[in-house]
Amino acid sequence: xxxxxxxxxxxxxxxxxxxxxxxxxxxxxxxxxSVEKKAATAAKKVTDVSKKAEAKxxxxxxxxxxxxxxxxxxxxxxxxTATxxxxxxxxxTTxxxxxxxxxxxxxxxxVETKESIxxxxxxxxxxYDDLTNAAKEIWAAQGKKAExxxxxxxxxxxxxxxxxxxxxxxxxEETYDF
Numbered sequence: 001x002x003x004x005x006x007x008x009x010x011x012x013x014x015x016x017x018x019x020x021x022x023x024x025x026x027x028x029x030x031x032x033x034s035v036e037k038k039a040a041t042a043a044k045k046v047t048d049v050s051k052k053a054e055a056k057x058x059x060x061x062x063x064x065x066x067x068x069x070x071x072x073x074x075x076x077x078x079x080x081t082a083t084x085x086x087x088x089x090x091x092x093t094t095x096x097x098x099x100x101x102x103x104x105x106x107x108x109x110x111v112e113t114k115e116s117i118x119x120x121x122x123x124x125x126x127x128y129d130d131l132t133n134a135a136k137e138i139w140a141a142q143g144k145k146a147e148x149x150x151x152x153x154x155x156x157x158x159x160x161x162x163x164x165x166x167x168x169x170x171x172x173e174e175t176y177d178f
Contacts, residue, residue, distance in 0.1 A: 024155055024156055024157065031117055031128075038113070042112070119158075121156075124178055130176075132152055132154065134163070134165075135165045135172075136149065138167070139167055148168075151167070161178055162177055163178065
């Protein structure tokens, strides 16, 4: 009888742990989706600003070309009058040269939004960057090249105070304790 209770308790604990792991997986997926959405929005804004800057630069170039192509009018020569004994000196007129075309202002760089995810658990703050950097360090400690790391999955178990990693589809024994 005691053994049956023990097995039932283990099953309940295992089920609860499995449910928590699934919740963490769902939360991680939701966070990742949110970050990807924000990155896409930022990329779109950068593209829009870049296009506007290019259009403005093209407009300035066209305006400068139009000013350059416009002919400069010369003053008419002074006429002599027949009744005057002495010829009046010819009037000097100054022709203003068109101001040199202003160079287009350099396109403004898009403002990058700094994003961060911070998990608060058991009175501690765990930054997303710390978790991913730890994964990269674990990868490097295994003697593998950084450019070979293509997929990082982080499973955070708040109750244990640990983060577990799956790197390129392989579970890693090292954990990040927080």
